[in-house]
Amino acid sequence: MTEPRRLRNIAAQIALTPAWLIVAFAYVGTVVWTIVISFTSSKSIPSYNFVGWAQYARLFSTDRWYISINNIIIFGVLFLTICLVIGFLLAVALDQKIMFENSYRTVILYPYAMSFVVTGLIWQWMLNPALGIEKTVQALGFPNFSFDWIIRTDMAIYTLVIAGVWQASGLVMALMLAGLRGVDGEIWKAARVDGIPAWRVYLFIIVPILRPMIVTAVVLLSIGVVKAFDLVVALTKGGPGLSTEVPAKFVMDNLFLRANIGLATAASTVMLVTVLAVLVPWFYTEYARRNRGGHA
Template sequence: MVSPTLARPRATRRPWRAVAAQFALLPMALTVLGVYIGTVLWSVRISFSSSRIFPKDDFIGFSQYQRLFDTERWVVSLHNVVIFGVLFIAACLVLGFLLAVFLDQRVRGEGVMRTVFLYPYAMSFVATGLVWQWMLNPELGIQSTARSLGFPGFDFAWIVSQDKVIYTVVIAAVWQASGLVMAVLLAGLRGIDESLWHAARVDGVPRWRYYLSIVLPQLGPAFGTAFVLLAVGVVKVYDVVVAMTQGGPGNASEVPAKFIMDNLFTRANVGLASAASTVMLLTVLALLVPWWYARSVQARREQRA
């Protein structure tokens, strides 16, 4: 039996451990508050000023935002990012789900296949863009190879077409990100009770109907997580565009992130770049806040249950 005098030091050590842990997290908390939140607020403040090369401390209202949406290049970038986002998210979700279902069949060599499918996501978007730039180059890539194999009429010069270049960016991005969706959905599939499949098989339910009617409804949280990750990637897409097309031909593949970087560093227009970045910040918050709220509501329901 332990005496009370020996138990007191252990009891008094616990608060000190909690304080020490919080003190250890203090530098990171100050970094988040000072660097991230502070710079975000500073950018929002600059977007309401007439800043050009250097920041100014004046206030001109929403003039920068009006100028922003009157700029044709910005409007084109928004149009491109909408096309890119819809096709990219839809293709990644469909392809990622099909890959996850394929691996869920307990195929031989699953570990190797999972690594192969997920490997493109480990590459940088710059490397992905350069590889696909070479592959889609009409003089070096797929078109040249097909013509050398005896198909002289084969035409796949999308990367130099103003109407089709944005679709080449979608192809490269889907190739890289679909493996991430596969990993997220495969984790969700492995969390579903296998007895459901056994019961469905006893009732004579086809496998495709099982995945469509039973599995898909239970993968809602996994699809939600994958959707948010992909949507945030759409908002900040930059590297693959610069590596593949530099926003060209002309402004045909311009995206908001490239517009911001060009105005910030090349055109020396800090105020306009800050206004554009604030618009994109609001877009990200519009995606994250509902997702966070839905997750918190679901967590509360699970705790009550």
């Protein structure tokens, strides 16, 4: 019995070899290369003139880098939280066996079919005080109405959250709705017999059941946060001033615009390390939980 299986394994391994090679060279290889380059003085052409931690020293003495990190934290926390809450509430609302559910679902998921670039452009017009919401409401007879967040350095970062939430909430809703459909109807019957109010059932029974869906949503949204670049470019171009700069834009600007590959790779290495430092312990506990035989 063991012999054929091992043979089959060998065949499978051989078939997988190209995939492994691609992983090794294209993924791991480029990551390693990026890290190596971050220790050089490369400008617009990669060079191997090693300068130690100089690029990192410069990175951490750059105001714009700190502003970027600060912004990504504000954006990330708000974007994740609001998306999850709105997505969950929408899913619960749609799960009440309402009429036209399909139409609602399509409408709510629709923004997600648009790229961040399109989302950014749409909201750039809507939020522009001289063209969009502010102007419209003022024209409707409320001359004192003011909604000029996008041109205020202290508020512009929240316009990114608005546009991001508008785009991604539908995805969370779709995931949560799928999860809700998988909940055993018996649970509801039992809860009703016990006289437990619906909100408590949702909060203490359904949400834990939805855990895998929530994890999936958090992972998907988080990747979007770390990579946030196109939304910023389309919506605010990092402005006003530097108020909506994000790390990914810092990397891209230095990589292409400013011909400073060394600094750009140092920044992306810091991003990679940060992401790993956050994700690895989290994934570890998640998988440990599953392997201990919990649900999911």
